[in-house]
Amino acid sequence: MGTRKEQAEWRREQLLDAALRVFAAKGVDGASVKDLAEAAGVTPGLLYRYFVSKEALVETVLRERxxxxxxxxxxxxxxxxxxxxxxxxxxxxxxxxxxxxxxxxxxxxxxxxxxxxxxxxxxxxxxxxxxxxxxxxxxxxxxxxxxxxxxxxxxxxxxxxxxxxxxxxxxxxxxxxxxxxxx
Incomplete structure (x- = not known):
């Protein structure tokens, strides 16, 4: 799939895509970290490696997407x-x-x-x-x-x-x- 950096960027984009879908379906307040991780096919721990909090993920989705x-x-x-x-x-x-x-x-x-x-x-x-x-x-x-x-x-x-x-x-x-x- 490429270098570790490329893999990390691909994973980050995948997390943002999943977050957008889940936030749109459940609302920001209604979506849990578990929901977000499941939608992306990762563990909550991996999600936290990319985003320090759900709020940081929301902010990133809004800013980048x-x-x-x-x-x-x-x-x-x-x-x-x-x-x-x-x-x-x-x-x-x-x-x-x-x-x-x-x-x-x-x-x-x-x-x-x-x-x-x-x-x-x-x-x-x-x-x-x-x-x-x-x-x-x-x-x-x-x-x-x-x-x-x-x-x-x-x-x-x-x-x-x-x-x-x-x-x-x-x-x-x-x-x-x-x-x-x-x-």
Missing amino acids: GFMPRLRELLTADRSGRPARQVLVELLVSFDALLAGNAELMAVFFSAARARAALAELTGEGQRLIGAFLDDRVAAGELPPHDTGTAARTLFATVAVNRATGSPIDVPALVELLYPEER
């Missing part, structure tokens, strides 16, 4: 020549599609009461990325001065909560609500 790498990619792509409202619609539609395509991760994300610090860090990063985009567009004179932090939290949370509850969201209408076209 989560939305932030893709959201970061979406928000840092060069869109300087396009109108802010158009870019926001594209970003939020992409974010919603990303959430829709990761139902297991969404279940973990919203059941991770035991990993509040990791959730706060991840959602905070998403909000900061959106806020930085808005700040850049305010500085360029494209958007009026406003509380970009609140706007970013509103956009990020509205898309996430609507996806989690299965409520359809009209992203263009959301963007228009916050940033109406000048008529």
